[in-house]
Amino acid sequence: MKAVRKILLWLLIILAVLIGFVLIKTFTYSFKKIPVNQAEAVNISRDDSAIYRFSGGLKIPTVSTGELGDFDYTSFDAFKRYLRNNYPLVYQQTENYEVNGYGLVFKWKGTNPALKPILFLSHMDVVPPGDAPVKNKEEQIFRLQDKAVPAVTAVAKEWDYPPFSGAVANGRIYGRGALDMKGMLFSLMESMTRLIKEGYAPKRDIYLAFGFDEEVGGRKGAVKIAEDFKKKGLEFDAVYDEGGVILEKGSIGGIDTDVALIGCAEKGFLSARIKVKGLGGHSSMPPLESAIGKAAILMQRLEDNQMKPVITPLIQEFFNNVGGTMSFTTRLAIANKWLLKKALLSQLTKNNSTNALVRTTTALTMMKGSDGTNVLSPEVSFVVNFRLLPGNTVKEVKEHIANATKGFDVEVEEIDNTREASAVSQTSTKAYQMIEAGIQKVFPGVLTTPYLTVGGTDAYKYQIVSKNIYRFIPFKINSAEQQSIHSTNEYISIGNYEKMIYYFKYIMQNYDN
Template sequence: MKKLLFLILGILLILIAVLLIRTFTYPFKKNNSETKSVWKAVKNDSAVQRFSGGLKIPTVSTGELGNFDYSTFETFKEYLRKSYPLVYQNTENYEINKYGLVFRLKGSEPNLEPILFLSHMDVVPPGDADVKNKEENVFRPNDQPLPAVTKVAEDWDFGPFSGAVANGRIYGRGAIDMKGMLFSLMESMNNLIKSGYIPQRDIYLAFGFDEEVGGAKGAAQIAVHFKKQGLKFEAVYDEGGLILEKGSVKGIDSDVAVIGCAEKGFLSARIKVKGLGGHSSMPPLETAMGKAAIIMQRLEDDQMKPIMTPLIKQFFDNVGGTMPFVNRLAIANQWFLKPVLLSQLTKNNSTNALVRTTTALTMMKGSDGPNVLSPEVEFIVNFRLLPGNTVKDVKEHIAKATEGFDVEVEEIDNTKEASAISSTKTKSFTIIEAGIKEIYPDAIATPYLTIAATDAYKYQIVSKNIYRFMPIKINDPEKQSIHSTNEYLSIENYMKMIHYFEYIMKNYDR
């Protein structure tokens, strides 16, 4: 018996030694912040005012498949033309589907594959807050009135379409998502043209107008146009990741620049559950709503299995060196501790979304009366698909959850598979890292999985190197302002974003 105990103890000691050695010798990414010089942001009042003016134009996209008021988009197009005459005069530029905008700055070597920068001009509505009967200081061509959406929402410190410049910030709906990136790209290209710089390869800008409602009329049509032209892009750059301020990611003791090398897929299903209707005074033993509740409970309790994908493994390899010892232990010893690591990751909303196809119950409809039993109850469940899971897998998962019940399942919205994963072993990726070092040398740059949908997905037909990253450093309150109230972009972030894109454009082939 003693021999057995000693044997077990010996095995445990060896195991502990192996775990510790692997933890202390694991090749976590080292962040080298040594740079020849760090670029300092200098305020450019003219650039700020051009951006502010663009925020005053309420290019709101809403409604089914982009059936919304386009009058403000006409205003916005004209505003860009007046604000950036050099860009319009020195590029090949044209419209796709009337409102999509494309700019091509020709390079000196047409045999090289071009690079493409994306943005979108549409924004979400300012919110459901009550509005004052007071018109806002919005941009008006020839003093013409704009739609009622320009009234001031009470929950905003400054009007959602004021373009207010105050407190070192530029306020307005779309400041971060995503007119800040659109105007910084225009400023960057404008600066290149003004300086007489000629790139080696062509540089394209492409701006959609309905990204917030799926991008079917904007980015999708632009991508198809490029495909028909026979264009193949060396790299495509879009929104997605950000520079997360130290402390905003639990357990990571550093600024982290997360670069989206892939994005999750999407499937929303309407599930109609059949049962007996009637009066609530004589209910059946099991109502349609009760059956629906069972299915919903199954969907939440038995979700799709978590997976440590290669992309997320690389993410933790990069950021793990700044994490507490226990986290480093688990990351370095996934051969033994992967189940424990996945279990911990699934307990947090943000990390859970990185390692599994998520399940979100979003809407439900039953009877219209408190004493009426509906013979049919419907609810909607939304899945965001992890690369490695497929739409077919999700459909089988739904079928298992609804087994034993009389149901109808209908897909709604824009079902799509998870995107392809772009390599980090490319010039297209390393130039992003170099650009980040220019403006935030202490940030850890790492590949990441973009949780939300972007226009970038549509451009898979013209490039295999697609990266989702906006070079702005934000904290938790700023993150919360996106699609919410008091959205703003700091002037420092805006100046650094302009410099970042100008750096990428100038140095891609150096």
């Protein structure tokens, strides 16, 4: 009995030491601190003419639809003319040319040819507006006076103004493409115009490159522009594109501050159509196992047995940065990953947004069987979409599909744009530090962190000409406004647009200062 008490005592001592070590580790862990507001945000003067030019660009319906950009280019011709007419200084002071008919490239020559150039990306195409109803059907609306507008808390079911009206009202600029991506395109043109007017001469070459089919894969736009750069022997010190944004406090579950998400990588992509064979015929005499029943088993397998979650170095850095604003239990798990890794991953995979950061996701998106209620189809197909985590490969995903379908008569066909996950850009570069400096200029006190972009961007195509690729648009929105991208009632606030112009002007002007 005495020996048992002694063992129990030692176990309690070990447990106490372990708890003490875990607590010390948690309280001393080097989570990133929220920047102290040492200065007020810069005072950005309003430029109504810039807002008017942007509004006019939103009125041109540069919609990209169809396979590989096979769509009507009439609007794109009008858009090119619009840019040339409204930004004459950029056209006069840069070397500019077109790639594949509609891709636009501008080169602003620097004074030191020994320095590697920097590149800013955007795209002129937008997704279709959908068929949601319109509340105010006036086509021409331009009211610059600000009004108090309640914060958006849910995705709108209708457009406040027509999607191609370019309406300016209530302190907002409405239209398809306001956030994705004409806001960035026009703010880049405005920034360069202002610097030219001020007589600024960059030390290194500054490039702008605008694709025209990003929403359908970018094969005719960004791919061709990147190949053109490669042929010219260009290597960029930095490439800046869309991706992350500044999300307001409360937009990300568990993070108790505004946070700027800087995309340093993006996930890969594989969509597979799986055709499942079975017995067809009349539903009055069904087989014991139908093709659709077999397909259901396979779909359940794919959802239940997904690829293993993992905390990559990029996501570890993300948690090191934002963890200090999270709950004590989450901080404890992050700080003691050596002990609580399984528990941390279990918690992360229970949430849609964090699950996408730690694993290759599985999404069942389409299914087709019989066209009749009383007909058994001899073949049922479904589509599963995987978004590949950096570190996972297309080969591994194919093996995963093969294991899930083992024992069934199936055909597997890859569809859409299969691609590996992107390379991961480092945060120790000047290019990344300039983003942080620009953010603190226009949004002082915002916490910045590297992040994994879960959607696809044109930036991926430019890996052949740069190792430093960052995906970030400098506007601050809440989660409902973020969901308006590709959805109903897309708009950008006038304040956000003005800050975007200042931010890009700051990067261009200060990259070598």
